[in-house]
Amino acid sequence: MLLDIFDPKAAPKPIGIDLGTTHSVVAHVRDGRPVAITTCDGGPLLPSVVHYGDHGQVLVGRTAESYRERDPERTIASVKRFMGRGAGDAQLQALGTYKFAVPRSVEEAKVVQFDLGTESRSAVEVSAEILKSLKQSATEQLRSVGGAVITVPAYFDDAQRQATRDAARLAGIDVLRLLNEPTAAALAYGLETKSSGTFAIYDLGGGTFDITILHLEDGVFQVKSTGGDSALGGDDMDRAIAETLLRGMGFDVPAQAPKAVIGLVLAAAREAKHRLTDVERVVVELPKNGGGDVSLNIERSEFEAWIAPLLERTGRAARRALRDAGLVAAGLDGVILVGGATRVPRVRSYVGELFGREPLSDIDPDLVVAYGAALQADQLGRDSGETLLLDVLPLSLGVETMGGAVDRILPRNTTIPVGAKATFTTYADNQTGFELHIVQGERDLARDCRSLAHFTLKGIPPLPAGHARLEVSFHVDENSLLKVKARELGTGVEQEVEVKPSYGLSDEQVEQMLIDALDHGEEDFELRRLAEGRVEAARVIAATNKALGADADLLAAGEEVEIRRTLTLLDQAILPNSPATASRIQALTQTLDDLTHAWAGRRMDRAFASALAGQDLTSVASRVEHARGVDAHLEEHKKSSA
Amino acid sequence: MANPFETLGLVPTFALEAAVLEQRQRDLNRALHPDRHAQKSAAERRVALSRSMDVNQAYRSLRDPTSRAEALFELLGVDSLAERTATDPTLLGEMLEQRELLDEVRRNKDATRLATLKANMIAREGELVTELGSAFDPLLPVGTGAVPTSSRDPHVLSAQRLLTELRYVRRFTEEVAAIEDEL
Numbered sequence: 057m058l059l060d061i062f063d064p065k066a067a068p069k070p071i072g073i074d075l076g077t078t079h080s081v082v083a084h085v086r087d088g089r090p091v092a093i094t095t096c097d098g099g100p101l102l103p104s105v106v107h108y109g110d111h112g113q114v115l116v117g118r119t120a121e122s123y124r125e126r127d128p129e130r131t132i133a134s135v136k137r138f139m140g141r142g143a144g145d146a147q148l149q150a151l152g153t154y155k156f157a158v159p160r161s162v163e164e165a166k167v168v169q170f171d172l173g174t175e176s177r178s179a180v181e182v183s184a185e186i187l188k189s190l191k192q193s194a195t196e197q198l199r200s201v202g203g204a205v206i207t208v209p210a211y212f213d214d215a216q217r218q219a220t221r222d223a224a225r226l227a228g229i230d231v232l233r234l235l236n237e238p239t240a241a242a243l244a245y246g247l248e249t250k251s252s253g254t255f256a257i258y259d260l261g262g263g264t265f266d267i268t269i270l271h272l273e274d275g276v277f278q279v280k281s282t283g284g285d286s287a288l289g290g291d292d293m294d295r296a297i298a299e300t301l302l303r304g305m306g307f308d309v310p311a312q313a314p315k316a317v318i319g320l321v322l323a324a325a326r327e328a329k330h331r332l333t334d335v336e337r338v339v340v341e342l343p344k345n346g347g348g349d350v351s352l353n354i355e356r357s358e359f360e361a362w363i364a365p366l367l368e369r370t371g372r373a374a375r376r377a378l379r380d381a382g383l384v385a386a387g388l389d390g391v392i393l394v395g396g397a398t399r400v401p402r403v404r405s406y407v408g409e410l411f412g413r414e415p416l417s418d419i420d421p422d423l424v425v426a427y428g429a430a431l432q433a434d435q436l437g438r439d440s441g442e443t444l445l446l447d448v449l450p451l452s453l454g455v456e457t458m459g460g461a462v463d464r465i466l467p468r469n470t471t472i473p474v475g476a477k478a479t480f481t482t483y484a485d486n487q488t489g490f491e492l493h494i495v496q497g498e499r500d501l502a503r504d505c506r507s508l509a510h511f512t513l514k515g516i517p518p519l520p521a522g523h524a525r526l527e528v529s530f531h532v533d534e535n536s537l538l539k540v541k542a543r544e545l546g547t548g549v550e551q552e553v554e555v556k557p558s559y560g561l562s563d564e565q566v567e568q569m570l571i572d573a574l575d576h577g578e579e580d581f582e583l584r585r586l587a588e589g590r591v592e593a594a595r596v597i598a599a600t601n602k603a604l605g606a607d608a609d610l611l612a613a614g615e616e617v618e619i620r621r622t623l624t625l626l627d628q629a630i631l632p633n634s635p636a637t638a639s640r641i642q643a644l645t646q647t648l649d650d651l652t653h654a655w656a657g658r659r660m661d662r663a664f665a666s667a668l669a670g671q672d673l674t675s676v677a678s679r680v681e682h683a684r685g686v687d688a689h690l691e692e693h694k695k696s697s698a
Numbered sequence: 699m700a701n702p703f704e705t706l707g708l709v710p711t712f713a714l715e716a717a718v719l720e721q722r723q724r725d726l727n728r729a730l731h732p733d734r735h736a737q738k739s740a741a742e743r744r745v746a747l748s749r750s751m752d753v754n755q756a757y758r759s760l761r762d763p764t765s766r767a768e769a770l771f772e773l774l775g776v777d778s779l780a781e782r783t784a785t786d787p788t789l790l791g792e793m794l795e796q797r798e799l800l801d802e803v804r805r806n807k808d809a810t811r812l813a814t815l816k817a818n819m820i821a822r823e824g825e826l827v828t829e830l831g832s833a834f835d836p837l838l839p840v841g842t843g844a845v846p847t848s849s850r851d852p853h854v855l856s857a858q859r860l861l862t863e864l865r866y867v868r869r870f871t872e873e874v875a876a877i878e879d880e881l
Binding site for chain 2: 271273274275276278372375376379435436437438444445446470471472473474475476531533534595596598599600603645648649650652653655656657659660663664666667668
């Protein structure tokens with residue numbers, strides 16, 4: 057290996073982060089291979105535990121973990137279980153050491169707040185502390201850290217995903233992509249073994265379960281279906297053990313035991329679970345309620361009986377995912393185990409029975425997800441990568457119709473990016489507005505699904521019921537972000553919203569948290585905007601120059617002169633001593649963007665034609681002919697999206 | 699939006715092999731997916747996104763035999779539903795009967811009977827798809843600028859009838875899936 061020579065202008069290196077329920081890992085790609093970065097704890101695994109000290113200091117990792125018994129209420133573990141959840145969520149009822157703040161308003165009830173005694177913290181803020189620590193470790197090792205791919209359970213809904221994005225933003229991390237954990241694992245496996253075929257990835261982590269069916273061929277990782285349960289994992293196994301132990305200690309209602317005792321017993325339960333991997337029986341010594349000690353036995357067979365209902369839930373999700381993929385278990389080429397909870401022998405044997413084959417776990421199940429995230433971050437950092445991930449929507453998207461039913465516009469397991477349209481009509485005479493309620497989930501009634509957004513299309517002329525026609529289009533981009541557009545077809549009245557799930561924290565709140573975190577908030581913010589503007593401009597300049605080199609022949613007369621003139625201006629604006637403001641740089645970047653739009657369409661047609669080259673000559677010819685009309689198509693596109 | 703066959707550069711046909719369709723989706727996404735243009739300008743990423751969306755949407759409609767049939771009807775310039783002919787009463791009666799059987803299975807949580815009902819319907823779906831292929835064959839290829847196919851063409855009528863039946867069978871198998879989740 058070459059010596060790492062310090063270079064202040066070193067290119068920022070992209071990283072991959074597995075933000076796990078129990079552990080978190082950060083990795084990067086070196087010489088084409090994923091490597092885990094040593095965290096502040098001295099190893100690759102950072103316990104996802106945050107302790108808030110009495111004097112404002114924040115500890116993360118193993119040192120924080122040591123406070124779990126001493127100061128349980130100010131020590132937050134498994135925060136991932138609370139991401140995107142409100143104060144009324146069933147997760148809050150599970151056995152644990154948390155103390156939740158009592159919401160004082162409906163607004164406050166939207167976000168779980170941990171009561172630390174003197175103050176409170178949201179799950180987003182707690183997660184941000186873990187991310188900051190990981191970023192810090194990466195910066196120490198790589199010197200300059202670029203964007204990050206952060207993994208999330210495939211079955212996370214949009215509120216949980218948005219909460220994760222917000223946590224990254226608070227930690228000052230530029231998110232390149234939220235990648236689904238099982239897909240990340242498949243990427244690491246696929247690139248390591250250079251295999252092809254159809255695989256099931258069974259991912260049982262600390263707090264979440266995912267099952268993904270994925271087909272790998274010619275470097276394209278295509279997710280066929282995904283399913284799971286975002287509140288099911290190793291933590292539930294610990295709780296099953298802990299409840300029995302607490303009863304044995306004389307706490308007839310386990311949840312009412314003191315928090316410090318629960319903390320102690322959960323730790324003992326976790327250790328017992330680990331030991332039961334190798335031995336048939338463990339003996340746990342614990343203090344008895346009211347004084348004295350008690351020694352309690354746990355047989356492996358008892359433990360296996362307790363977790364049987366949990367495994368049955370994973371089996372149900374797995375069968376559904378197979379059916380959605382149009383497959384039977386025998387049609388798979390392999391089953392891959394991911395997540396720490398798959399170390400439990402009964403989980404392995406259950407998966408073996410479920411799929412009728414021995415599962416694979418060649419890559420460390422604790423690291424494989426971070427490896428995949430790092431590989432994806434590396435791929436997104438260049439255009440010439442050999443692999444492509446085609447992911448799917450984990451949950452159906454739809455709108456609420458009359459009577460509270462859901463009309464699904466995009467069903468789960470649709471490959472993204474994708475769009476779809478549906479037409480609705482009015483149900484009352486002279487209705488001049490449409491109320492649209494966008495929901496996510498598989499249930500038939502809107503109130504049982506996750507509510508994503510409400511919006512109203514106004515200004516429709518009064519018409520008899522059923523005469524106005526409302527066309528609703530859904531657009532989901534490569535980041536799974538949903539845009540909804542509604543248009544009344546008779547009048548052309550239209551409205552577009554970018555759907556950002558309202559899980560509780562508003563944009564302004566996150567912005568304020570960011571400013572609060574900085575010493576010279578406003579000022580730093582402007583500097584950051586300038587730095588970001590320069591980076592984006594440099595990227596666009598490089599991309600445009602490269603395009604000019606390759607496809608200048610596709611430029612229309614006059615286009616090239618304008619493009620080159622703007623390029624020169626932008627080039628000057630980002631010189632080190634240029635006085636250009638962030639706004640000026642952004643405006644020029646935007647101009648260049650507008651000037652190259654039509655040309656970009658022609659370049660994409662060329663890419664399309666060459667993708668089909670030699671495959672089906674007649675259809676290529678017709679397509680290329682059609683492609684000549686691309687400028688007209690773009691005009692139309694501009695009009696319809698204006 | 700353009701016809702899905704055109705979007706994917708495929709010759710319109712009903713008997714489309716799943717492997718061919720998937721290969722095409724992969725090849726086109728390799729060229730057009732926004733991740734392959736992550737370092738390009740915003741304009742290019744936008745165009746890539748819009749193209750990739752069209753490809754995936756077209757893939758989705760061609761993968762499903764009912765929407766594939768609808769896309770062919772659209773190319774032929776005829777409605778996918780027969781205009782004046784009501785649904786065959788024999789088919790309706792039979793489907794009602796099957797529905798009742800399904801309700802009974804659901805009440806009794808009878809997984810074995812459910813599996814049998816499912817297997818029968820899936821076999822029937824397969825037959826219908828084959829028959830639809832034969833019904834569409836004489837109607838294709840669609841000539842450019844040709845007069846729209848007559849909606850009274852016997853092949854059109856036969857394809858419409860088969861599609862209606864396929865929709866019923868589809869709805870039935872979806873119901874079966876929902877019950878499987880419950881059991």
